[in-house]
Amino acid sequence: MSGPIVLGQWNFWIVLYLWFVGIGTGAFLTAYYINKKGDASDLLARASWIGVAALAAGSLLLLIDLGRPLRFWHMFVSYRGSSVMWIGSWLITITTILMFIVALTKSKGVAVLAAIGAALTASYVGVLLTVSAIQLWSGTLLLPWLFLASAFTTGAAALSLSKNGSRHADVLSEVGKVYGILELIILILFVFWSFAAAPAAALSMVAGKYIGALWVGVLIIGIAAPLYLEIKSDKKISIAATGLMIIFGGLALRYLVVFAGQ
């Protein structure tokens, strides 16, 4: 007789992967825009490295999560246009390479391509979950939106914590605020929509097993408290604490979505 029955759930590696992808792509996109509007090439360079590191780490986590990690190359030798994961694997690989080039060469042209790649990658992780039979994931079309919003909040937060962050604290805080509010709105929509599409999972988030992850992890720590601090602009205590809280909130969000769904 075998041990406990194995179903094949997606587990914490996937949560970390989604989280890293969000931070990496969000940081790059934020820095890209700041650089576009003003001189922030130091920030872009820093963001490129963050992006490369986060995406590579994320991919590595994904690899670890595979049942057969050494077979990962099977993905790259077939054409699997219908598979979101296949497209995503290429997206993330290309984007990482592009970011790497940007980090090294600071090429503007490549940065444009990398930004497009980053945007699509940030969105893809949402699509990845949406194309499934998990009601919570597929029930709404909002996951790419939610993950993009979170990518920007966590990415900006990561930048603000970085070495070059303090110089751009204001604008990063502004990005955090705007996307924090967007994230809140999308999250509320997501939860309400889920009550129709995936009632059991929605209930488990709002009042069940995942009550802590949603209310404390995502809403209070990840969104409400940082927003409050950012609006109050109490810079002395805020930058480090806000950043950490937002980044933690991003993790909580991915955890919530992945686990409450299954």
Added chain:
Amino acid sequence: MSTNYAIYFDSSKCMACRACQVTCKQWNDREAEITENRGSYENPPHLSSQTWLRITFHEDKEERNDPFWFFGRNSCLHCTDAPCVSVCPTGAMAHVNDNYVVVDTSWCIGCRYCVKACPYEVPRFNEKRGVVEKCTFCVDRVQNGYQPACVKSCPDSALEFGDRNKMIRKAEVRIAKLKEQGFSGAEIYGEKELSGQYVINILLNEPEAYGMPSNPKGTGKQLAADWGSGVVAAAVMATLPIAWAVNRRMKAGREEK
């Protein structure tokens, strides 16, 4: 060899002896699971890499004059528009002979995307082997002229095997007869679902009563919508708010200066 065979399951005839369930393990050398009685005869509680087929037990919740106890067959339905095939990033999960869905365990990387994509929770992960496993339609038996193991073992023809069109016609006749006998909710499942499945189910009740979705989502439509949403999200969320936020801040910054 004809490639258009289908498995036919008639819930009205199934007596839940579960010979099919055991035979499946016997032929495919699957291990037994550690289970517990959960207030029902049904076990194991889920499909797994070791359990590719299970009979589900359903009882009316309300009191009736005579009890109503009916049984379903939980296994791969071998969809034409199979979400598991569509999401597989390596092509390990694929159609064989245009119809049966089989996973090539020598090619599978164990990403478990199919596990998440199947509306029937059929593909399951084998931790020891690091790959996903599921019902193979006994493609080895079928291609060598034998019936699938489950079908062969069925004592009273609740399971049959034959040309898919014939099975559908048989099902239609059966449904008409069952309706005559008072099973007003009897229906065919698998003829049209997901562009047609290679398991034709005769259900006595609505699919939900058997734990099956009434309208399983095909990947075609879902893919378009989801990618649409994804691309629009990328185009919108990664441009307008950020541009606005950065502009606003920059302007404010310049004004401050």
Added chain:
Amino acid sequence: MGVKRREFLKLTGLISLGSFLPSIKEAMAASVPLLKKMAESPTICPYCAVGCGQIVSKKGNKLLDIEGDPDHPINRGALCPKGAGSRHLADNPRRITEPLYRAPGSDHWEKKSWDWMLDAVAKKIKKTRDDTFIRFDRDGYEINRAEGLAYLGGAAHNNEECYAAVKFARALGIPWLEHQARICHSSTVAALGNSFGRGAMTNHVIDMKNSDMFLIMGSNAAENHPLTFKWIMEAVEKYGAKIISVDPRFTRTSSKAHYFAQIRAGTDIAFLGGMIKYIIENRQYDEFYVKNYTNAALLINPNFKDTSELDGIFSGYDAKKRAYDKSTWQYQTDENGIPLRDETLNDPNSVFQIMKRHYARYSFETVSNVTGVAIKKLKTIYDLYSSTGQKGKAGTILYAMGATQHTYGTQHIRGYAVIQLLLGNIGVAGGGVNALRGHGNVQGSTDHGLLFHDLPGYLGLPKRKEKTLDARIKDKTPKNYDPKSLNWWKNYGKYLTSQLAAWWRETDPRVSYHYLPKLGPHKNNIPDAGSNYSHIAMFEAMYQNVIKGFFVMGENPAVSASNAGPARNAMANLDWLAVLEIFDTETASFWNRPGINPKKIKTEVFLLPNTVWVEKSGSFTNTGRWAQWKNKVIDRVGNVKDELWIYTELVKRLKKLYSAGGTYPDPVLNLSWWDVETERLPEAIAKEINGFDIKTGKLVSSFTKLKDDGSTACGNWLYAGSFTEKGNMMARRNDVDPHPAKIGTYSNWSWNWPVNRRILYNRAGVDLNGQPFDPRRWVIKWNGSKWIGDVPDGGSPPNTIHPFIMLNEGYGREFARGLLDGPLPEHYEPYESPIKNPFGNTQINPACKIWATPGIDIHGNFDKYPVVLTTYRVTEHYLAGQMSRNIGWLAELQPDAFVEMDREIAKKRGIKNGSLCEIIGARGKVKAIAIVTGRIHPLKIMGKTVHPAGLLWSFGYKGLVKGDSANLLTPNIGDANTMIPEYKAFLGDLRKLEG
């Protein structure tokens, strides 16, 4: 969409580097190799008595695949879950593969050599035999009984093994000779034998396809004999047959039934009595049949008094002895001894009128009040089933343990017989009273007489008064003066003499007759000792220290015995216990069970590992009496030995020991045993069972060739013809139905007793001109010069003999004067019952024995134990469980003992579905998982609400999955005729254990 991708994959050429099936590359080439080879050697499934065929493939000595044999006419390739999982019965790491010994007071097994074990067991047998042997009882009768030796088991073993075992046991003078048949279908044998002449299923499995109506009552065929449903469903689908399920709970059989009635456990005769009344009053019976083929027209002694007159008892009752004097139950005869008849059926002393008066009390109201079945439902079912009394309609009754295991089990089955005789359903295709037997060879083990009162071929163990062979033969040969009665038992002398000649070939049968143990009263502290060595009595005697040595072959009484708690304790009184098994069972390890200190148990235990079905050759007789031969497929695993080798070695050793002296050594020293190598033993024994001419050694072709002068030897006359000069008839494999009407006799497939007749009593299925009642599904037909179709019951032309040739009057008996508890079925309440019997002031069967050993035989009453309990098994578990709880594939399906209860009582007791709860009875407590279900309803019984509940009994403390056996609750009380315990109806209560 598949095409494009595949083409792409093909182009990339990158697919499939491994070779494990199913590989897409190979699949695309449209030639996936079979995962393993299949279909090499045919065999017969080792589980239930449906007798399905299997095919086995192997690699070396490793089994690869066991699946249904597509050529086998019964199952045509299908199997039930047990059969489907049987590969792991043989190929199982849990099997014991070395002889194991447990020393007195030890807490573990020790490995020993076979020589050591067999020497020790042989010495133990001799010592116990010599110590406890009684040559002559106190009245001076020669009885030759080894009172301290007991033997149990055999239904899971081949005919040849059963036969060898009975020969072995009887040569030693073992009186405590019993096996599973006692506790499963002994009441069938008594009831059907006394109704029709033979104690077996009248028809056979495939014949079910010919039926128009199935009354499945006291059987859960879909679960316990799943392959019967192949044929039942064929009848339903092709001919619109209907299924009626009557059961204390809604089962998987009920789920396929057209009509279901939930009956209170233990009230079957009330239900059937109501039906008999309905059939008679509405003239639904088949008048021609009833008058000509049954004893309805025969006149009974005018002094006979019915239960309706005597408040629940028949005339001749002696309350002190709890026994009847049957003299008033006999026929009136003319001066030649031929029973008197009244063709009009109007004589008040005619069986028909007596029956009519007897069942007048079984009104809808009373029956409904007793059984709990609504009147409307009773009417529907009675009407439906009695419609099969019309010509050309066939109704069949399927039953099993739900019918047999009651204090009135025999009478319950008699109820079926009466109904079927009234409706003319005996002897026709699709009719019959069909006892579904449990173990794979329980029919064969019964035929071979592994029962205390019997000898192979139902010849009966002689009584002490029958001092000589001639006296015995005279006693057992029934007299009959009716020239139209064939009275088959007139041949008794030939059969018994030939049997004695087979057992002690060098000894004159008149001498060897004395070797047999004899029944008859013998005073020790066990009530009724000497004439009752039945299963219950065996454990009562063991409890009281009478039995010293116990030999068990493939039976597990620690789980299956009624009142199993004391039975387990009783085994601690043994000096020694020898167990032939494939797994370590609850019985073999009774000294090491939870809550017991092994140090305190002094019993020596020998666990002798033996073979599974594919490791040996031999035959199994299925429920339809087909003896099917199977050949050995693989070699024995480990240090496991053939049972026949073990018996042979023990006989050798015992002969050696006795040649040096001992008590009454003659039966042992003179015993004829087979001197051939182990592999050839099964055939050698099968030939002896068949019989042969001693001088020429030629095998007899049928029992008509047997003689009473000692010149022929025949182990079992019923099987004469099974292995003839033409070869092994049991091994025949022609799967074409040779019957002209295609009723599925498959007469050239295997061989069945008697004389390959597939449907018993088939002369009752034709009119006086030999023409069948049903032209479509006829069984036999007289074509003017000979019978065609099945083998007729007696070959003489139509209307020259009465159809029931085994009964001395030749008529099927609605009124059976030979049973101990009455000639007509009468409702009595179970031993533990919620109500007072409304049919008369006699509460329980007045002739059944009440055991009253202090401390163990405790009676529970309704005030304290308000739940009516019953026990049963399920598809996934096989009887006492050693052959299913050790197999992962089956264990995972039903991992826990459970109790099923209605929602109302669950709510009252606070028991949640799926939670562990406790069932409390007067004799013990049992833990089980609660299944709270709408499949059981509370019943209204005589105005009270009664909650029924049911327990799965197949669990114990050994195996992959463990649990309590429900038999810790069942009482030690047996049927009046056969002592089969009342497993099916008793009282208890439910208690929650967890939230």
